[in-house]
Amino acid sequence: MSNAYNAVEHGQYEQQYQERRNRIDRLKAAIEKCSRALEHGTRKHYLYIARRLHESIIPTIRKHTSKSLDDFDADLDGRADWSWGALSEFLRNAESIIATLETSDGSQSADLLTLQSAGYVDPTASARETVRRTLHSIACIAEQIGVVKGKYTKTAEAQGISGRTIGRVYKDPKMPFGDQVEAIVDIGTIKSMFVGGTNTGKSTAGEGQFQDYYWRNFVDGGTPTKCIDPVDMSVGENIFYDVPQQDDDLRDAREDMDLPPDFTDTDLEPEQEILIPLSPSLNNPTTKLPYDTEADEYVPEPFVVPASNISQELFVSVLTARVSNTEADTLREVYEAVDRERSDWSLKHLAEEVASRDELSDKHQRKAIRVIRSLQDMGFIRQRGEYELDWDRIFRSTDIVTSINQLVCRNDRERLFVLAWILEQMWERRNRTVHYPQMTMMLRELWAYVPQRNLEHDDDIAAALQGRIIYLLTRFLRQNRDVRTHVVGDTQNVADVNRGVREEFNRFCLFEASFSPAEKFFEWTGNQRVESFVGSITTDVGECGIVGMIGPAFEHTHVEYLAPVAMAPPSHHHHDKDDGNGFLVRCDLVDAEEPRAPATDDDCDWPVSVPGDLQIPTPEDLLEDDEDGDEGDETDVSPSEYHRKEARNRRRNGQSYRSIRDAIPNNPDTGNPYSVSTIKNWTDDVQSNTQGSNTGSMAELADD
Incomplete structure (x- = not known):
């Protein structure tokens, strides 16, 4: 019950504070707009200010603060822009001040100027002055309660x-x-x-x-x-x-x-x-x-990124996305074995060690090698x-x-x-x-x-x-x-x-x-x-x-x-x-x-492509080599040749050209996937193990 109450109470707080923020935004915008209107000094603008003060600004100020407006006199007395006299006058007579500004056309005839020189007080001028000083006083209150920051705010x-x-x-x-x-x-x-x-x-x-x-x-x-x-x-x-x-x-x-x-x-x-x-x-x-x-x-x-600088924890966290916990334990042993034998090693060494592990099933060896190859496909994991x-x-x-x-x-x-x-x-x-x-x-x-x-x-x-x-x-x-x-x-x-x-x-x-x-x-x-x-x-x-x-x-x-x-x-x-x-x-x-573009800059010698001696063979080739005890030197085989061999193996297993393209690493020369037509040229003479695997191949090439 208390949790439900707290949730309701929290929602009420959120609503109250959102309402408060909206009120502050409206109040701030209204005061700023009235301040700009005051600069024009026409009867029309004074009338606009008086109406905004009476109808929205002052009522909003009252909602926003628990203090009555006359309480601010003690806090603000002495400020040049503060006038409790003008503010209280406006509070008492706002409607008559607005009426005066509505009926006056703002002109000053020669007769009116003569009367003013003799001591006559023009009600329009008096109304304007009251409105001006009221706006300044309201701005002082707004500054005091944190709604606006005026030039007198200390910093x-x-x-x-x-x-x-x-x-x-x-x-x-x-x-x-x-x-x-x-x-x-x-x-x-x-x-x-x-x-x-x-x-x-x-x-x-x-x-x-x-x-x-x-x-x-x-x-x-x-x-x-x-x-x-x-x-x-x-x-x-x-x-x-x-x-x-x-x-x-x-x-x-x-x-x-x-x-x-x-x-x-x-x-x-x-x-x-x-x-x-x-x-x-x-x-x-x-x-x-x-x-x-x-x-x-x-x-x-x-x-x-030197492979030997990748921690066991980071390496295993990547591999465990696709292997079981038991297999992950074996992969930790693989990492430790390679790390013990060499101070500087590559991902290829890890893959070869995986291929040599009899306790891993063929299926899981292939899975682990593919994940390691996916790391190599990033391109920047090398040696020191x-x-x-x-x-x-x-x-x-x-x-x-x-x-x-x-x-x-x-x-x-x-x-x-x-x-x-x-x-x-x-x-x-x-x-x-x-x-x-x-x-x-x-x-x-x-x-x-x-x-x-x-x-x-x-x-x-x-x-x-x-x-x-x-x-x-x-x-x-x-x-x-x-x-x-x-x-x-x-x-x-x-x-x-x-x-x-x-x-x-x-x-x-x-x-x-x-x-x-x-x-x-x-x-x-x-x-x-x-x-x-x-x-x-x-x-x-x-x-x-x-x-x-x-x-x-x-x-x-x-x-x-x-x-x-x-x-x-x-x-x-x-x-x-x-x-x-x-x-x-x-x-x-x-x-x-x-x-x-480094790719088209003849003077740029950055080794962007992974060197051939670091390239990991396909799981099929790596496991086959391990079974045959093949110790031949593969350092001269190019990355694209490895990719071609993998494409042929996948085609033999019945995969479509497009799925092969999506599965093998990108072209090391361009950084982009191989084209479907390239995959077809590599695998055209391969007999698929799945009947009907050529279905749709023309459509694939048409989309290439």
């Missing part, structure tokens, strides 16, 4: 972790702090989540705070901090840290806070490195990257060598922002695998070495890879990787002190983020007044004044309420939050995903950069 600089300004706090005169306030404390390791819908300013604010961690490296006494942005799964948002802010609205917002519009007006120019997986998509002529014509090199740097990431250099280069971008990956499976591996590497290496500087990690759009719902991904391996990422990130957040890591994350709806992940954050910046998430934020941070917090949040873009790990809360027990806070956009460019591919946008913004 304080919101200071970031570096001690630099990251925003502006609009404060009540009674708030117990001066002209500067710590919007984030430099105590321990902080995990901040920025929450808000589209176009609320949450992403720019998150980037602004992430940038502030970077500036920390360049202030006197600042703590060295490595900034890593390890995930961008959409359009290339994390590749602009070294590009000055270009957006006019964001530049204006910074200047309004007395901040330089971009970093070119400072003595600090950020450095950035952009790392991308060596994906087969780079063989596609349509894949273009920024090329620095002055440095004569591509801006992004490719990297490979030239394109291996130098993690020691990365962690120690605090003067460089490191961005890892997954835009070149072809599908969710590849993007999620890269992220899982990156998180694993950062954790393991930082956990082993205590001498690395602190690190700050930027995690965009958390809902996309650590979702609360919809773990049933269309791709079972991608779903398994999602589960692994949830575990890795939960550990990172729960034990972030062990690896000396701060976290800045953002999401549109906190309920969309996995519960185990979201509850580990200890600082929340909310960009929309919604009771439901705010209630959770206060619960997770050990605070109570959620109703007051939600009521303080405005609907202005870029403004938020902050709860958790703020300076005043450590100095004054009754201060639980800061609101409203106008957050400063970053001084580097913020890429809006609506603008499209970030790599191409970057080329438009940077004079020395142009888009080039």
Whole structure:
């Protein structure tokens, strides 16, 4: 019964707060519209203001506050724009004032001017003055109760972790702090989540705070901090840290806070490195990257994932998507056997070890080998060598922002695998070495890879990787002190983020007044004044309420939050995903950069295709070779030859051309699937084991 009551009560709270927000929005819009009308100064505009005051603004003010209007006289007495006399006059005689403005044509004859000079008081002029002063007085009340922020509202600089300004706090005169306030404390390791819908300013604010961690490296006494942005799964948002802010609205917002519009007006120019997986998509002529014509090199740097650096847990989590628990145990033994024998090994070694395991049935050997081959089809899982990431250099280069971008990956499976591996590497290496500087990690759009719902991904391996990422990130957040890591994350709806992940954050910046998430934020941070917090949040873009790990809360027990806070956009460019591919946008913004396709660049020598000696044969060929004891050298066999052999085997088993095309790895030269006509040419002389398997083959070719 109590649960049902709580649900009803919670729903009532939501409804009440939504009504309150709607009322605030209407009130704010009405006051602003009347203020603009006042500038025109005509009788018609004064009449409009008087009617709005009488019919909507004053009644809404009364609904919004429990105080009677005359109670505000004591609080506001002495303010230049406050006039209780005019307001009380309007409250008593609003209808007659409106009638006066309705009947007057606003003209001033010579006779009227003569009468005025003799001391006659024009009722129209008196009505206008009363309306003007009443509007100003109502605006004072609206400011006092937090509906609007007028020019007399006091503000304080919101200071970031570096001690630099990251925003502006609009404060009540009674708030117990001066002209500067710590919007984030430099105590321990902080995990901040920025929450808000589209176009609320949450992403720019998150980037602004992430940038502030970077500036920390360049202030006197600042703590060295490595900034890593390890995930961008959409359009290339994390590749602009070294590009000055270009957006006019964001530049204006910074200047309004007395901040330089971009970093070119400072003595600090950020450095950035952009790392991308060596994906087969780079063989596609349509894949273009920024090329620095002055440095004569591509801006992004490719990297490979050494198979021997993939942990047993990550490897098995992928394989268990398609094998039983018992078979998974055997695969763990396979991993351990290969890892014991070699310090540097490839996926081919794993596949060969699987083929040698008699305890696995032929069916399950084939299944495991196919999964390992699907990992190899990602293209970037190789052996150690030239394109291996130098993690020691990365962690120690605090003067460089490191961005890892997954835009070149072809599908969710590849993007999620890269992220899982990156998180694993950062954790393991930082956990082993205590001498690395602190690190700050930027995690965009958390809902996309650590979702609360919809773990049933269309791709079972991608779903398994999602589960692994949830575990890795939960550990990172729960034990972030062990690896000396701060976290800045953002999401549109906190309920969309996995519960185990979201509850580990200890600082929340909310960009929309919604009771439901705010209630959770206060619960997770050990605070109570959620109703007051939600009521303080405005609907202005870029403004938020902050709860958790703020300076005043450590100095004054009754201060639980800061609101409203106008957050400063970053001084580097913020890429809006609506603008499209970030790599191409970057080329438009940077004079020395142009888009080039590595696939058609004769001077680009990146080894995009997996070398032949690392290619895994088909399960049929691998198992046949194992049974025959064939020790022949296969290192000269090309990847396409392996694909041809697999296509022939599948055709022999009765598969259609199209299903064969969809099942075998992509063409290593183009990164795209083979054509149906290519499959037919490879398999034309194969006798299918299934009668009628050629049915529809002409239709397949016609659709090719």
